Amino acid sequence: MRSVLSGPRLVGAVAAGAVTALVGLLFVLVAAPFADRPAARAVAARLTRLELWRLRLDLPGRNEEGELRYLAARTPVGVLGGIVVLLLVIGLGAAVMLAWSWGRGEAFDGMLPTVPLVAYMSLSGCVLLFLDVCGLMGVEALERRLAVRFLAPDPMEALRRRIDELTVSRAGVVAAVDAERRRIERDLHDGVQQRLVALSMLAGRARRGRPELLEQLHEQAQQALVELREVAWRVYPSGLDADGLAEALAGVAERSPVAVKVTCELPERPPAAVEAAAYFVASEAVTNAAKHAGATLVTIDVRRQATMVVVRVEDDGVGGADATGGGLTGLAQRVAALDGRFTLTTPPGGPTVIEAELPCA
DSSP states (O other), rough: OOHHHHHHHHHHHHHHHHHHHHHHHHHHHHGGGGTHHHHHHHHHHHHHHHHHHHOOOTEEETGGGHHHHHHHHOOOOOOOOOOOOOHHHHHHHHHHHHHHHHHOOOOBTTTTHHHHHHHHHHHHHHHHHHHHHHHHHHHHHHHHHHHHHHHHHHHHHHHHHHHHHOOOOOHHHHHHHHHHHHHHHHHHHIIIIIHHHHHHHHHHHHTOOOHHHHHHHHHHHHHHHHHHHHHHHOOOHHHHHHHOOHHHHHHHHHHHHEEEEEEEOOSSOOOHHHHHHHHHHHHHHHHHHHHHHOOOOOEEEEEETEEEEEEEEEEOOOOOOOOOOOOHHHHHHHHTTTOOOEEEEOOTTOOOEEEEEEOOO
């Protein structure tokens, strides 16, 4: 089905390119003396975006200085594409008229249908159609090469931008690790440590002849074990390596004080770093929803889309989450460290949606 639709799409794209080439040429002729004006640059940017959309080409960080030159350089290619489309339309029209006349037994241009003549015309038509389709594909390929040639960012500039991104990402990861360490220390000091101090005092009192405290001592010991397990899972879930992401997320749902619905559909296990990042995104989002959003239901959806693992967490809480908070900032930095994308949508009144796209290839 896709191959059937690609033919009309190709013809339409090349034909549209012929029209926009003339529009672009007219704009270049008029705007050339004012190339440095913001208005001229804005129109050039819009025309360029239109061309990239028509070619289904994504050039992040494109070279804006080359837009006017690109619009001028693609003019002959666009006109060539219009000529190829025109030849295709003329050829198809002639074929339809020929078939209509011979189908009714009438002569076409003084020629009556005979077996050799029908065979000759059919073969010639197929060859011409093949050449025309090759011409359309060639025009589109040439237009894409022109766009890359004039609009792709300078390699050195792209390298500098990448270095800057990695520098920021590294600094963010260091900050996130430090914040996580402080949170673990705080959990141990304010939670588990206090619990163990109380446990020690209860044990001492029980030894001095207060056997009724043994049951309370047992409960405190059980609670201390639960809190230690929670801290350990926040550091790194031991079941993630052995059982995979789906089971680890099921554990998050079991320990959550609010209802959590988990859907994890992955054809194969992603890399360990991606699994860990996906887990922490989902776990932190559930924790935030339970503590701050007043949510009653959290939905976790993990799927594979092309080369990305997409983690989407939605809650029915009050919304208005602080994107600059330590937890969410740490998640964004963790995702950025893997060259992923992190988005947060949290309008007042909810719902809050956290989505992380993590590359696997």
